Amino acid sequence: MIALERASLRYGDILGLSPLSFELPGGGGITGLLGPNGAGKSSLIQLLTGLLPPSGGSVRVFGAAPYRNPAVLARLGLVPEGDRYPGAFRGDRWLRMMGQLSGLEGRALDQALARTLEVTGMADRAAQPFQSMSKGMRQRLRLAQALLHAPELLVLDEPFNGLDPEGRLQLMDLLRQLAAGGTRVIVSSHILAEVAQLTDRILLLFRGRLLAEGSVPEIRELLDRHPVELRVTAEAPAVVARWAVDQPELAALRLEPGGVVLAVRSPRAFLPRLQAAVLSGELGIRALEPLDLNLDAVFAFLTKDNQ
Amino acid sequence: MTTRPLETLRALAFGHAPQVLQGRGWALVALAVVPAALGCLGQSLARQVDPRLALHLFHQALAPMILPIMALAAAPGGIREDLEQRTLPLVLVRPVPVWILPLAKGLVWFAWGAVWLAVGALGLLAVGDAPGAAALQALALVLAFWAELAFMNLLGLLFQRGTLWGAVTLFGWESLLRVLPANLQRFTFLHQIESIAGSRGGTVSGYEVLAQAQVSSPAWMAAMALVLFGALCWALCGWKLQATPAGLAGREAEG
Numbered sequence: 255m256i257a258l259e260r261a262s263l264r265y266g267d268i269l270g271l272s273p274l275s276f277e278l279p280g281g282g283g284i285t286g287l288l289g290p291n292g293a294g295k296s297s298l299i300q301l302l303t304g305l306l307p308p309s310g311g312s313v314r315v316f317g318a319a320p321y322r323n324p325a326v327l328a329r330l331g332l333v334p335e336g337d338r339y340p341g342a343f344r345g346d347r348w349l350r351m352m353g354q355l356s357g358l359e360g361r362a363l364d365q366a367l368a369r370t371l372e373v374t375g376m377a378d379r380a381a382q383p384f385q386s387m388s389k390g391m392r393q394r395l396r397l398a399q400a401l402l403h404a405p406e407l408l409v410l411d412e413p414f415n416g417l418d419p420e421g422r423l424q425l426m427d428l429l430r431q432l433a434a435g436g437t438r439v440i441v442s443s444h445i446l447a448e449v450a451q452l453t454d455r456i457l458l459l460f461r462g463r464l465l466a467e468g469s470v471p472e473i474r475e476l477l478d479r480h481p482v483e484l485r486v487t488a489e490a491p492a493v494v495a496r497w498a499v500d501q502p503e504l505a506a507l508r509l510e511p512g513g514v515v516l517a518v519r520s521p522r523a524f525l526p527r528l529q530a531a532v533l534s535g536e537l538g539i540r541a542l543e544p545l546d547l548n549l550d551a552v553f554a555f556l557t558k559d560n561q
Numbered sequence: 562m563t564t565r566p567l568e569t570l571r572a573l574a575f576g577h578a579p580q581v582l583q584g585r586g587w588a589l590v591a592l593a594v595v596p597a598a599l600g601c602l603g604q605s606l607a608r609q610v611d612p613r614l615a616l617h618l619f620h621q622a623l624a625p626m627i628l629p630i631m632a633l634a635a636a637p638g639g640i641r642e643d644l645e646q647r648t649l650p651l652v653l654v655r656p657v658p659v660w661i662l663p664l665a666k667g668l669v670w671f672a673w674g675a676v677w678l679a680v681g682a683l684g685l686l687a688v689g690d691a692p693g694a695a696a697l698q699a700l701a702l703v704l705a706f707w708a709e710l711a712f713m714n715l716l717g718l719l720f721q722r723g724t725l726w727g728a729v730t731l732f733g734w735e736s737l738l739r740v741l742p743a744n745l746q747r748f749t750f751l752h753q754i755e756s757i758a759g760s761r762g763g764t765v766s767g768y769e770v771l772a773q774a775q776v777s778s779p780a781w782m783a784a785m786a787l788v789l790f791g792a793l794c795w796a797l798c799g800w801k802l803q804a805t806p807a808g809l810a811g812r813e814a815e816g
Contacts, residue, residue, distance in 0.1 A: 304653075306808040342580045342583050343579075347579065354572035355564055355657050356655050
């Protein structure tokens with residue numbers, strides 16, 4: 255469905271996106287674009303949605319270059335970042351116009367409007383001017399315009415910004431439903447927890463480069479190359495510390511009141527031995543808490559390596 | 562499923578039509594009808610009809626002042642508005658012919674402004690204008706509005722400060738009409754307007770410094786010049802938008 259071959263993007267003298275290559279298969283699924291501000295997420299989205307042509311390399315979406323290509327654009331939807339909206343419009347009229355621009359008309363347009371307003375929860379509230387809507391309502395309408403023509407590829411740039419917790423959960427559910435129905439969804443975010451909850455595949459971007467690509471478990475595998483911090487609360491922290499220094503995976507150790515923090519390489523090998531020591535009564539452990547065994551840790555490690 | 566040019570034109574024009582009923586649209590209405598309204602008021606206060614008043618209002622107010630201000634005010638409501646509100650990407654990711662977008666958005670403002678300019682010109686009948694002259698004046702204003710609006714849209718796409726360059730052109734260059742050499746006079750909107758309307762806004766005498774003999778063009782030729790110039794400007798707007806990659810603007814493009 256999507257194939258980038260050394261695609262890059264320049265803004266004048268500034269390199270927005272270094273040459274990067276990856277492929278995404280067709281069919282449903284959710285892919286996360288992850289990275290801090292300035293990582294190149296929006297640049298990549300602009301290439302994928304045909305807003306900008308690549309400065310080098312090639313971008314193929316549905317087998318063709320998307321830039322100013324109606325045949326490709328008819329099959330994708332974009333929810334851009336930011337609270338952008340046409341100030342003078344009423345929501346429902348704007349949506350109708352967007353549907354017409356997507357080639358819908360007559361009964362098909364009416365049905366598409368009713369369907370998308372229903373799934374975005376705006377059926378009763380769309381007949382208001384944009385200016386009188388809340389940020390969350392405007393975000394829902396932007397999502398609705400991208401769904402009107404039932405795109406096969408849906409790209410959302412930081413879609414959770416401005417949504418309340420309930421709205422976020424609803425949007426996540428909706429995206430999961432779309433993905434289950436065969437839509438390929440690409441979501442960018444700089445909030446790792448959002449992406450980890452939602453996606454089955456991650457592209458990790460940093461300073462215009464693709465740092466890593468893979469599923470959430472695959473990204474977690476990268477942890478094994480780096481020390482992971484575990485806080486062990488114990489009756490006798492010194493005993494735990496003495497046991498730990500004999501383990502080959504230990505990288506560092508820090509004593510705290512009532513416990514010890516272990517920095518461990520390859521936790522997959524270390525944790526079963528710790529478990530065995532606890533079961534044998536060798537160690538009196540009250541609690542074991544991973545301090546950074548999550549996606550944030552992967553991101554921090556990888557970006558640290560690349561700075 | 563791709564959207565054809567005429568469908569795009571229709572969707573955008575009808576979609577944006579209600580916008581003319583907001584502030585900018587009513588400002589255009591006010592501008593267009595104010596000269597005739599003031600003329601009526603002045604005549605009713607003076608209790609006499611001055612046969613020259615209609616010509617004065619047309620040549621001193623409507624053509625050189627009101628019309629350019631209306632073009633300058635209406636143009637930012639066109640495609641420039643989408644650029645500034647950063648909503649253009651929402652349209653560009655749709656399967657539409659990009660080159661038609663400036664005309665589609667400008668057409669609404671042209672239609673609204675043209676109707677009220679015609680009303681304003683025909684309103685001069687109330688201050689003593691001849692019916693035949695008022696009709697030609699209305700035609701001249703409408704055609705000039707078509708050309709000036711297209712020109713302003715083009716400047717808005719070509720330059721960051723398009724409105725400023727537009728103002729310089731419409732108030733600076735145009736004001737030189739009486740002193741421009743004969744062939745250069747034909748490169749002013751006022752020359753075309755006066756040629757269509759069949760009357761002049763001023764006279765020059767040989768003893769005036771820099772004064773030039775005024776030239777005339779056939780009315781049909783002046784009308785064609787305005788229509789074709791407007792069409793050329795809209796075409797160039799379309800070409801410019803088609804040829805210019807327009808992505809997400811500002812900070813968002815960096816993320």
